[in-house]
Amino acid sequence: METRVLTVNQVKLYFATFNNMKGHTEGAEIKMVSFDKQRLVDRIESLVVPMYKDIGDSNFTTDHTFKKFYQKGSKLEWYNLIDTSKPQDHYGHGIGEDWADLDNLESIKRDPGWEFIHE
Numbered sequence: 001m002e003t004r005v006l007t008v009n010q011v012k013l014y015f016a017t018f019n020n021m022k023g024h025t026e027g028a029e030i031k032m033v034s035f036d037k038q039r040l041v042d043r044i045e046s047l048v049v050p051m052y053k054d055i056g057d058s059n060f061t062t063d064h065t066f067k068k069f070y071q072k073g074s075k076l077e078w079y080n081l082i083d084t085s086k087p088q089d090h091y092g093h094g095i096g097e098d099w100a101d102l103d104n105l106e107s108i109k110r111d112p113g114w115e116f117i118h119e
Contacts, residue, residue, distance in 0.1 A: 001035040009102040014040050015114075018079035019093050021066055022058040028092040031075055033108060034117035040095060041084045043117050047071045048081070075115055 002012040016032040019025065034040040047070045056078075058064045070076035080093070088094035100108060109116045 003102070004099065010099040011035070011102050011105055012097060013100050013108070014095060014097050016040055016044055016082065016084075016095050017088065017092050018076065018082060019091065021068075021078055021080050022056070024059070026091045029079075030114050031079065032115045032117060033111075036117070037095065037097070039117050043115070044076070044082070044084055047074045047076050 004010050004012070012035070014034050014037040015030045017028045018031050019027055020029060032040055032043060034043070049069065049071050051067055051069055052072075054066050054068050054072075055063055056066055058066075066078075068077060069081040070079060082094050084095055086094060088096050
């Protein structure tokens, strides 16, 4: 875990931002966070499956056929595939990094909106 000291202690975090296939192209949601970029990549890649089709409702239509690439039932099932080998795209989809206040770490770990990948 990398840390730095400014006026507060901070911890470096890596996060994976995905696009929900039911929404707008530019939509972006953080779904996974980790101290370690490789662990984050490994977790994402462990959920990738061969493309399959599923029918569901989107923000725009009903009974739409979606092409899915993540394991059915996983937190990523309804999200578009990201390329973990490239930087975030112009919409912010992909893997990014940032510093967070160490005082906020426990609430970041417990946030139900994403999966925190532990060391």
